[in-house]
Amino acid sequence: MQIIKNELLNEYVYYEKLHNNMDVFFMPKEGFTKKYAVMATNYGSNDLEFISPHTKEKIRVNEGIAHFLEHKMFEQADGSNAFDEFAKLGANANAFTNFNMTAYLFSSTDNFKEGLKHLISYVQEPFFTEENVEKEKGIIAQEIKMYDDNPDWKLFFNTLKAMYKVHANSIDIAGTVESIYKITAEELYSCYKTFYSPSNMALFVIGELDKDEIMDIVKSTVKDDYMFEGDIERIEALENDELRQKEIIEQLDVSVPMFSIGYKDKVSVLGAKDLMKKSIVTELILDILFKKGSMLYDKLYREGLVFGGLSCDYTEHIDYGYTIISGETRDLESVKREIFSAIENAKEKGIDEADFERAKKKKIGSYIKSFDSIEFIANNYLSYFFKGMDILEYYEVLKAIDIKSLNNRLKEHFDLDMSVISIIMPKTEN
Amino acid sequence: MLIPRDNYKTNIVTVYLKRPLNKDEVTKNSLIPSVLKSATVGYPNPVAIAKKLQDLYGSAVGVSVDKMGEKQVLSFRMYCVGDMYLPEPVFEDSLAMLKEIILNPLTKNDGFIKEYVDIEKTILEEDIKSKINNKGHYAVEKCIEHMCVDEPFSISEDGYIEDLDKIDEKNLFAHYKNIIETSPIDIVVAGSFDREKIIETVKSKFNFDRKELVKIEKEEIYFKPVAAYVREEMDVNQGKLVLGFRTNMDYKDEKYYNLMMFSAILGSGAHSKLFLNVREKHSLCYSIYSSLEKLKGLMLISAGIEISDYDRVLELISKELGDMKEGNISTEELTNSKKFIINNLKSLNDNLSALTNYYYSMSVQDSNRTIEDIIDIVNKVEIKDIVEIGKQIYLDTVYFLTGKDSK
Numbered sequence: 001m002q003i004i005k006n007e008l009l010n011e012y013v014y015y016e017k018l019h020n021n022m023d024v025f026f027m028p029k030e031g032f033t034k035k036y037a038v039m040a041t042n043y044g045s046n047d048l049e050f051i052s053p054h055t056k057e058k059i060r061v062n063e064g065i066a067h068f069l070e071h072k073m074f075e076q077a078d079g080s081n082a083f084d085e086f087a088k089l090g091a092n093a094n095a096f097t098n099f100n101m102t103a104y105l106f107s108s109t110d111n112f113k114e115g116l117k118h119l120i121s122y123v124q125e126p127f128f129t130e131e132n133v134e135k136e137k138g139i140i141a142q143e144i145k146m147y148d149d150n151p152d153w154k155l156f157f158n159t160l161k162a163m164y165k166v167h168a169n170s171i172d173i174a175g176t177v178e179s180i181y182k183i184t185a186e187e188l189y190s191c192y193k194t195f196y197s198p199s200n201m202a203l204f205v206i207g208e209l210d211k212d213e214i215m216d217i218v219k220s221t222v223k224d225d226y227m228f229e230g231d232i233e234r235i236e237a238l239e240n241d242e243l244r245q246k247e248i249i250e251q252l253d254v255s256v257p258m259f260s261i262g263y264k265d266k267v268s269v270l271g272a273k274d275l276m277k278k279s280i281v282t283e284l285i286l287d288i289l290f291k292k293g294s295m296l297y298d299k300l301y302r303e304g305l306v307f308g309g310l311s312c313d314y315t316e317h318i319d320y321g322y323t324i325i326s327g328e329t330r331d332l333e334s335v336k337r338e339i340f341s342a343i344e345n346a347k348e349k350g351i352d353e354a355d356f357e358r359a360k361k362k363k364i365g366s367y368i369k370s371f372d373s374i375e376f377i378a379n380n381y382l383s384y385f386f387k388g389m390d391i392l393e394y395y396e397v398l399k400a401i402d403i404k405s406l407n408n409r410l411k412e413h414f415d416l417d418m419s420v421i422s423i424i425m426p427k428t429e430n
Numbered sequence: 431m432l433i434p435r436d437n438y439k440t441n442i443v444t445v446y447l448k449r450p451l452n453k454d455e456v457t458k459n460s461l462i463p464s465v466l467k468s469a470t471v472g473y474p475n476p477v478a479i480a481k482k483l484q485d486l487y488g489s490a491v492g493v494s495v496d497k498m499g500e501k502q503v504l505s506f507r508m509y510c511v512g513d514m515y516l517p518e519p520v521f522e523d524s525l526a527m528l529k530e531i532i533l534n535p536l537t538k539n540d541g542f543i544k545e546y547v548d549i550e551k552t553i554l555e556e557d558i559k560s561k562i563n564n565k566g567h568y569a570v571e572k573c574i575e576h577m578c579v580d581e582p583f584s585i586s587e588d589g590y591i592e593d594l595d596k597i598d599e600k601n602l603f604a605h606y607k608n609i610i611e612t613s614p615i616d617i618v619v620a621g622s623f624d625r626e627k628i629i630e631t632v633k634s635k636f637n638f639d640r641k642e643l644v645k646i647e648k649e650e651i652y653f654k655p656v657a658a659y660v661r662e663e664m665d666v667n668q669g670k671l672v673l674g675f676r677t678n679m680d681y682k683d684e685k686y687y688n689l690m691m692f693s694a695i696l697g698s699g700a701h702s703k704l705f706l707n708v709r710e711k712h713s714l715c716y717s718i719y720s721s722l723e724k725l726k727g728l729m730l731i732s733a734g735i736e737i738s739d740y741d742r743v744l745e746l747i748s749k750e751l752g753d754m755k756e757g758n759i760s761t762e763e764l765t766n767s768k769k770f771i772i773n774n775l776k777s778l779n780d781n782l783s784a785l786t787n788y789y790y791s792m793s794v795q796d797s798n799r800t801i802e803d804i805i806d807i808v809n810k811v812e813i814k815d816i817v818e819i820g821k822q823i824y825l826d827t828v829y830f831l832t833g834k835d836s837k
Contacts, residue, residue, distance in 0.1 A: 009439070029437075030437060031435070031436065031437025032780050033776050033779040033780055034777045034779070034780045081700070081706075081710065083699075084701065086700075087699070087766040087769070087770065088762075088765075088766060090769025090770060090773045092773055092774070092777075093700070107773075107777065108773055109772075109773050109777060110769075110773070110776075135710075137713070138713030138714065139709060139710075139713050139715070140716070142715050142716040142717075142734060142735065142736065143716035143717075145667045145668040145734070145736075146668055146716055146717065146734050149565050149668055150564075150565075252665075253562060253664055253665045253666070255556070255561075255562055255563065256559065256560060292480040293477055293481050297477075298476060301476065302545070302549065304553075307552070307553050307556040307557070307560075308553065308556070308557070328556065328560070358484040361485060361486075362484045362488030363488070364487055364488075365486075365488030365489070365510075368439050368487075368511045368515050369439065369440050369488075369509065371439055372439050372440050373781070427665055
């Protein structure tokens with residue numbers, strides 16, 4: 001068993017790769033009442049085509065299947081629901097699916113060990129029948145429709161659609177009502193056997209717990225079903241530096257026009273190498289140029305151009321990366337002009353040294369603060385792990401970043417040719 | 431109030447001002463925190479404030495305006511990293527910043543700075559207009575508005591667009607002075623700190639000039655309504671159904687926890703009757719839950735459904751509710767819901783913000799029950815107590831946000 005330490009935070013994580021290739025992490029957290037575990041597979045809505053590690057057959061599945069599979073994992077062979085057992089234990093359970101990961105989690109203040117056994121067991125015991133698959137379709141259709149009425153979600157997905165021509169990023173995580181109705185039990189099993197193999201999964205346990213006891217439970221509960229060596233071959237559509245379209249405009253029942261500007265990473269900067277550094281550098285730039293305290297923010301605020309400020313975020317992954325800057329405005333043309341000119345101006349003059357130092361301090365602070373949430377630590381640890389990173393190394397990477405890397409990244413990433421805009425306009429009555 | 435927790439890396443200090451929820455002042459109250467956050471004597475513009483906070487390793491001061499029963503609560507919350515994790519201490523300076531924002535606003539000719547008041551008025555107006563963007567919240571708020579039309583509880587804590595015209599930098603400042611002098615004020619400090627020193631530090635920074643405090647009436651909660659059915663049309667893909675009930679239950683009464691159990695068994699979490707029947711058995715929705723407006727004695731059931739399923743869902747909800755009133759509750763449902771509630775109560779310990787809110791809400795309710803006291807009470811609830819509570823729950827309003835031209 002390996003120990004990963006972080007001196008600044010005074011935190012450490014134990015790590016072990018089990019005999020069935022599953023990665024297990026345990027982090028002791030003294031003084032917390034709640035204990036938390038998350039079991040995740042390196043599999044999300046983006047994984048639509050792959051080669052089965054068992055049959056070597058090439059498989060293409062329906063959109064939204066990873067999320068559908070997540071819903072169906074709760075179904076048990078005896079007709080019960082995985083939530084039932086958690087309810088008996090007084091534990092709080094849930095699951096989520098994103099583009100690259102599906103996670104099953106629970107927290108409890110009592111009966112944690114029983115809960116952990118149950119978590120590991122039910123995720124390893126699929127039970128899909130034509131009947132229970134049919135039953136789920138109505139529920140998921142309502143979930144999709146709920147998101148269809150959510151303007152923020154629409155705005156976000158239209159930005160992705162504009163940026164990506166073929167990459168699965170542009171497809172809704174839950175799929176469409178049409179695509180999910182085509183999903184079958186057989187299709188679910190073939191995804192399960194590939195991606196829910198212990199060789200593609202990881203577990204993170206955190207709380208005031210005994211390491212050896214936890215490891216004993218884990219080792220005696222995990223199964224070897226469907227294990228394989230090496231990695232799953234995922235077939236990805238080859239995305240290049242072209243955009244699908246520069247602009248997507250949609251009308252919805254909203255009060256003010258909403259906009260979202262996206263900058264797509266060029267193929268040349270993608271990959272696992274230096275991913276954490278690239279991500280932090282980009283976030284620092286966003287902080288300095290667009291967030292509270294920046295000249296642009298102040299101007300937009302004073303001129304009443306943007307209500308509630310700008311939100312901006314960089315999303316990094318091995319095979320894609322993008323920045324999104326969004327807000328609400330009644331004067332889209334002026335806001336666009338101000339944002340683009342702030343970027344061009346910064347490229348020309350370079351980032352201000354004092355701004356850089358403050359942004360770095362703020363990042364250090366928010367990194368330390370995040371270690372007060374056990375859920376945040378566990379979920380993010382695994383999400384980073386699947387991308388080949390260790391969140392405990394974040395501080396060292398951050399400290400080493402210099403202003404030159406910001407200026408380089410600024411010029412390379414914020415390229416007008418790589419930018420798109422998504423707009424949601426209020427519905428006009430005819 | 432002090433909440434010492436040495437295992438945290440963060441400190442949170444919250445200053446709460448309590449006002450009666452009142453149409454005459456609601457919009458001014460809603461505007462004041464954001465105006466205060468724009469400019470202070472020491473930091474005369476938003477950029478100066480933001481830069482100072484960044485320098486303190488990203489300490490943050492957040493403001494919010496909430497409705498707690500028929501009270502409007504203004505809160506100012508400072509978060510900072512614990513000094514022991516940083517190369518230089520930030521707690522004292524962060525606290526000073528919180529004080530600066532609340533008590534030392536930049537003024538001119540006995541008024542706030544006009545520019546910031548005007549900007550914040552526009553932002554508030556847009557915020558109020560944008561409530562239609564979140565259909566779920568919008569539907570709940572509209573249901574309450576219909577239910578409590580003649581009661582202060584129907585007043586929106588965000589305020590009203592039509593009031594904004596009458597507000598200027600001078601009358602807003604006068605109102606600010608008044609609320610600082612007459613509002614009940616609470617300060618909650620949570621995190622890892624020196625218990626001996628902290629009270630002195632906070633006291634020395636926050637010296638409020640006190641006058642006679644404003645009177646805040648207790649909520650009226652006893653009603654036996656006849657159900658009303660309301661429909662509103664909007665361009666939506668999914669219908670939002672909200673059922674509002676009067677529970678005739680006073681939050682000060684220990685029996686309130688029987689009601690809490692009633693609502694939990696009916697509609698909290700994946701083991702609840704509504705989830706298992708309306709969602710899992712009949713596949714009619716993704717989201718369905720029951721919640722309580724504790725201080726006003728309301729119970730609300732919300733669901734996102736196919737518009738054409740309105741009658742069926744309503745029928746299923748009333749069947750589950752009827753079942754509960756008739757005592758159709760299993761021991762398993764009882765113990766599962768108890769464990770669910772107790773686990774949530776115990777988990778409060780692991781979230782400083784939630785813990786702060788909990789202690790403040792208990793103080794608003796004039797209660798000194800600790801989390802442990804409540805766990806004891808919940809543990810004692812029996813099925814017959816829950817059935818008994820069911821008898822006093824009356825359906826008041828059924829609100830449906832539906833698509834256009836759907837009858």
